[in-house]
Amino acid sequence: MTDVSAVPGVTDGVLPAQCPSRTVLDHVTSKWGVLELLALSAGEHRWSELRRVVQGVSEKMLAQTLRTLAEDGFVEREAEPVIPPRVTYRLTARGRELADHLLPLMAWVSAHADEIVEGGKR
Amino acid sequence: MTDVSAVPGVTDGVLPAQCPSRTVLDHVTSKWGVLELLALSAGEHRWSELRRVVQGVSEKMLAQTLRTLAEDGFVEREAEPVIPPRVTYRLTARGRELADHLLPLMAWVSAHADEIVEGGKR
DNA sequence: CAGTATCCATAGGGATACTG
DNA sequence: CAGTATCCCTATGGATACTG
Numbered sequence: 623m624t625d626v627s628a629v630p631g632v633t634d635g636v637l638p639a640q641c642p643s644r645t646v647l648d649h650v651t652s653k654w655g656v657l658e659l660l661a662l663s664a665g666e667h668r669w670s671e672l673r674r675v676v677q678g679v680s681e682k683m684l685a686q687t688l689r690t691l692a693e694d695g696f697v698e699r700e701a702e703p704v705i706p707p708r709v710t711y712r713l714t715a716r717g718r719e720l721a722d723h724l725l726p727l728m729a730w731v732s733a734h735a736d737e738i739v740e741g742g743k744r
Numbered sequence: 745m746t747d748v749s750a751v752p753g754v755t756d757g758v759l760p761a762q763c764p765s766r767t768v769l770d771h772v773t774s775k776w777g778v779l780e781l782l783a784l785s786a787g788e789h790r791w792s793e794l795r796r797v798v799q800g801v802s803e804k805m806l807a808q809t810l811r812t813l814a815e816d817g818f819v820e821r822e823a824e825p826v827i828p829p830r831v832t833y834r835l836t837a838r839g840r841e842l843a844d845h846l847l848p849l850m851a852w853v854s855a856h857a858d859e860i861v862e863g864g865k866r
Numbered sequence: 867c868a869g870t871a872t873c874c875a876t877a878g879g880g881a882t883a884c885t886g
Numbered sequence: 887c888a889g890t891a892t893c894c895c896t897a898t899g900g901a902t903a904c905t906g
Contacts, residue, residue: 709889804870
């Protein structure tokens with residue numbers, strides 16, 4: 623069993639509705655957010671690489687989620703003033719901490735995904 | 745650093761677009777899904793308790809996400825044929841495994857949420 | 867009590883075109 | 887190359903009413 627008490631308020635209200643945790647959680651668990659964090663956990667990437675690596679993401683969504691991840695201090699953006707432009711994204715220290723918690727989850731999910739989707743509870 | 749290679753395809757394609765992992769990941773990281781799993785990780789709950797404990801969730805969304813979580817085999821639904829009806833939800837073995845990976849993440853997020861939302865990267 | 871059904875608003879998100 | 891800007895559509899999700 624796990625130490626549920628490590629998460630505040632799990633017995634009474636499960637994250638009190640409008641507390642900051644809800645916001646951060648939404649950013650972190652967003653469809654494209656996780657995949658981008660996952661991609662960057664393997665090392666820094668340029669914009670065009672991320673577009674390719676995070677299959678299916680639109681430019682709009684890539685820009686949007688990268689911006690919020692940067693605002694939350696998970697991702698660092700480095701723009702070199704050259705032509706053509708060259709922009710690199712990498713995890714910050716905080717982002718790496720987060721990724722350390724995200725990766726085991728992702729690993730577990732991708733390890734069990736097949737039996738889950740086809741077989742249901744069997 | 746974390747062992748990125750534990751997640752298949754992180755260097756090439758980050759979860760090959762239409763592989764099952766994407767689907768399961770979406771269920772698991774859905775806005776209400778995480779909160780419900782979190783709530784149930786503290787112990788079994790009745791429908792009405794979940795409504796109250798997972799603050800802000802609508803009946804529609806509660807029903808919908810509980811159903812997909814049940815289909816994925818994370819949650820077990822027990823309906824006792826009494827009047828008034830009494831339905832209890834609890835984690836399955838698989839659900840507990842998942843929660844074990846989810847809880848550390850949640851704990852980290854709620855521990856750091858304040859500094860993240862206000863201070864940005866500072 | 868534990869849902870389902872219905873209606874409706876809005877935001878998520880895709881495609882395309884344009885720019886420094 | 888690395889984005890923004892725009893249009894547009896659908897799915898998410900809230901509120902309400904109804905049922906076994």
